Amino acid sequence: MKRITLKDVAKACGCSANCVSRALMDAPDISAATKHTVRRTAEEMGYVINSQASALRKGNSNSIAILCDSLLNPFYSVMTHYMQSTLKSRGYNFVTFYSERETCEEKDIRQIVSAGASGLISFLAPDQKASQMLTKQKMPTVVLGRKSPCFDSVVLDNVGGGRLAAEYLLSRGATGVAYIGDHREMDCSLDRGEGYADVMKRHGLQPQSYFVDRNSTFQTIIRDILQSETQPDALFCFNDFAAYIVLQELSERGVQKAVCGFDDIRKELSFYGKMPTVGYDKQSFADKALNRLFLRIEGDKSQAVTEIQPVWLVTEQCAE
Amino acid sequence: MKRITLKDVAKACGCSANCVSRALMDAPDISAATKHTVRRTAEEMGYVINSQASALRKGNSNSIAILCDSLLNPFYSVMTHYMQSTLKSRGYNFVTFYSERETCEEKDIRQIVSAGASGLISFLAPDQKASQMLTKQKMPTVVLGRKSPCFDSVVLDNVGGGRLAAEYLLSRGATGVAYIGDHREMDCSLDRGEGYADVMKRHGLQPQSYFVDRNSTFQTIIRDILQSETQPDALFCFNDFAAYIVLQELSERGVQKAVCGFDDIRKELSFYGKMPTVGYDKQSFADKALNRLFLRIEGDKSQAVTEIQPVWLVTEQCAE
DNA sequence: TTGAAAGCGCTAACAC
DNA sequence: GTGTTAGCGCTTTCAA
Numbered sequence: 001m002k003r004i005t006l007k008d009v010a011k012a013c014g015c016s017a018n019c020v021s022r023a024l025m026d027a028p029d030i031s032a033a034t035k036h037t038v039r040r041t042a043e044e045m046g047y048v049i050n051s052q053a054s055a056l057r058k059g060n061s062n063s064i065a066i067l068c069d070s071l072l073n074p075f076y077s078v079m080t081h082y083m084q085s086t087l088k089s090r091g092y093n094f095v096t097f098y099s100e101r102e103t104c105e106e107k108d109i110r111q112i113v114s115a116g117a118s119g120l121i122s123f124l125a126p127d128q129k130a131s132q133m134l135t136k137q138k139m140p141t142v143v144l145g146r147k148s149p150c151f152d153s154v155v156l157d158n159v160g161g162g163r164l165a166a167e168y169l170l171s172r173g174a175t176g177v178a179y180i181g182d183h184r185e186m187d188c189s190l191d192r193g194e195g196y197a198d199v200m201k202r203h204g205l206q207p208q209s210y211f212v213d214r215n216s217t218f219q220t221i222i223r224d225i226l227q228s229e230t231q232p233d234a235l236f237c238f239n240d241f242a243a244y245i246v247l248q249e250l251s252e253r254g255v256q257k258a259v260c261g262f263d264d265i266r267k268e269l270s271f272y273g274k275m276p277t278v279g280y281d282k283q284s285f286a287d288k289a290l291n292r293l294f295l296r297i298e299g300d301k302s303q304a305v306t307e308i309q310p311v312w313l314v315t316e317q318c319a320e
Numbered sequence: 321m322k323r324i325t326l327k328d329v330a331k332a333c334g335c336s337a338n339c340v341s342r343a344l345m346d347a348p349d350i351s352a353a354t355k356h357t358v359r360r361t362a363e364e365m366g367y368v369i370n371s372q373a374s375a376l377r378k379g380n381s382n383s384i385a386i387l388c389d390s391l392l393n394p395f396y397s398v399m400t401h402y403m404q405s406t407l408k409s410r411g412y413n414f415v416t417f418y419s420e421r422e423t424c425e426e427k428d429i430r431q432i433v434s435a436g437a438s439g440l441i442s443f444l445a446p447d448q449k450a451s452q453m454l455t456k457q458k459m460p461t462v463v464l465g466r467k468s469p470c471f472d473s474v475v476l477d478n479v480g481g482g483r484l485a486a487e488y489l490l491s492r493g494a495t496g497v498a499y500i501g502d503h504r505e506m507d508c509s510l511d512r513g514e515g516y517a518d519v520m521k522r523h524g525l526q527p528q529s530y531f532v533d534r535n536s537t538f539q540t541i542i543r544d545i546l547q548s549e550t551q552p553d554a555l556f557c558f559n560d561f562a563a564y565i566v567l568q569e570l571s572e573r574g575v576q577k578a579v580c581g582f583d584d585i586r587k588e589l590s591f592y593g594k595m596p597t598v599g600y601d602k603q604s605f606a607d608k609a610l611n612r613l614f615l616r617i618e619g620d621k622s623q624a625v626t627e628i629q630p631v632w633l634v635t636e637q638c639a640e
Numbered sequence: 641t642t643g644a645a646a647g648c649g650c651t652a653a654c655a656c
Numbered sequence: 657g658t659g660t661t662a663g664c665g666c667t668t669t670c671a672a
Binding site: 271 | 392398564
C-alpha cells in the first residue's frame, strides 16, 4: 500500500484531482462547501502533499542548502541553528552538505543543484570551478563568514575584531602578544591577524603570527611558542574553539597566559571558565545572510555585495 | 535560460532522452561509444541530474530526515556530524527538522513525509499522534537517544552511566551527591537519575534529585541547592551542557563542588577544564542507529528493537 | 543497441 | 465552480 495521493482523495470525494489540489491550496474559485469536504476527507485519509512532485511541477523548491565542512565546529552549528529558525518560519527546509575540504568545490555544487535546492548558504568560499558552476546554474548563493569576489557575502568585521582583541590584551598588561591563526587560505584568519598586527605595530611591538597548515595544528603551534626564546605573555586565537585547545595545552603544562578568543560561542553553549572573546549578534548575522539570499531567489540581479557585521569585545567585566 | 535537462543533452547528442538517461546510469545495453559521447556532452553542457524528478519517477528518495529541537545542544550537533559522514558515503542527503517542543509531533511528521524523506532519525520521542502518523505513512524510523515503544530505538546505557557517575563521586570522597536532571518527560533524564539513586541507596545515602520543569532551569535548581540546609558536596548533572552551566554558577558564587557530567562532549569540542563525565563511542552510536534505519528502509518488517550503547567513565586520570 | 510512449504526483491553463 | 488536458524531468516498459 503506497502513499495517499490527490487521486485517492479525489476518488473518495467524488471530484477531480485538480479540484482537490485547488481546494487544499485554498484557491478562490472553489466553493466553501467543497473545500470543507475535501479538507475533511484529506485529513481523514492521512493525505500529505508530495512536495517533490509539487516542486517539480511548479519549477521551484522549498529547500535551502547549507554547506560547511563539519558541524563539530560550534560556529557552524550555532549559525545553522539561528538560520533554522528563520527558514522554518519562511516555509523552507534545510539540507546540510559537507564538503571534504575547507573550500566549496565543484562536486559539492553538483550535489546541491541535483538535490534541487533553491539557494545556498555556504560557510566555505567557492573555488574557481565551483564559482563557475554556481554561476552557470544560476544558483542564488550567499557566502557566510568568508569573503567572496563573485557572490554576495556577509562577513564579520574581522580586522576590527583583531584590533579589539589585541588592544584588550595589551591594555591588561601584556608585553608581548602572539596571534594563532587558522589556515592562511581563510581570509577571516588573515584579517583577524591583520587587525592584530596593526595594533601591535602601533604600540611599537613586533607582531608574531602563526598559522595552521599541513604541518602544524593549534597544538603544535602552542608547543612551538612555549619553546621559543621570546615568549609572548598573551595569545590571541583565531576563534574560541582554538582558544580552548590552547588553554587546555597551557593548563596541562601548568603555564599561565592571557588568551583571547573569537565568536563568543559561550553565549550559546555555556562553558565553564570566562575567557575574553569577540562577540556579535549571531541572529542578526544569520538573518543578514538569509535576507540577501531571499532577494537573490526572488530574482535580484544586482552586483554582488559584501555586508559587514559589527563586532565587540566580550570580557569578564561585561559578561551579563 | 533554465537548467539543462536530459532532452537538451539528447538533442545535442542526436539521440533520445532515454538513451542519455541510460548512458549516464551506465546501463549495460548502451554501446561504449554512445556512453562516451553522452558523458562528454553532458559534462560540457553542465548537465546535473534533477534528483527530485528522478526520485518521483523511481518512487524513492535519497534523503534522510533528522529531527531535533535545537542544534545548540552539542549532543545533537555532534551526533548529527557523525551521521553526516556515514550518510554521505551511502549517497544520502540529510534534511534537518526542528520540532517546537521536546517531543516529535504530528506536524513534524507531516513536514518530513511531505519533504519525501525515505527515513527518519529522531532525537525526540514521537508522541501518540506522531506515532500513528509514522506508522500510517510507513515511515522507517529510528529514535536515537530516547526510548520508544513502537519504533526501533538506540539508547545509551543511561542507568549504568548514572551508576558510574555516582560511584565515582562517592569514591572521590563525596558525602552527599545530588542529581540535577533535565525534564522528567525525557526517559534518559529519569534513567540517569535511577542509576544514581540506586547507588546512593546502596551506600545508605538519601538520593536528592532535581528536574527541570516549567518553573525551574538548571540555574534555578543550582541556586536552590546552594540555599538548602543539607548541601551536597558533589553534583551529578544530566549532561555536560548542564554541568558547564552548573560549574559557571558555582564559580560565580565562589563555591567549590565536584561536578560530573554526561556525554563527554569535550572529546569532540575541546573545552578548557577537565570535568569527569560519562563517555561512549559516538560514531558507533550513530552507526547503530543508521544501520537499523537502513534495514527498515530495505523492508525489514520485524518487531521494533531497542539497542543499548555501552558507556564508561571519563575522568582526568584516563584523559591521558 | 536504441527510440517511443507512458506515467510518477502535482498544478496551470483552458474549457465547460 | 469544476473537469479535462498537458507537462514539469525523469525512468521503465516494450517495441523496433
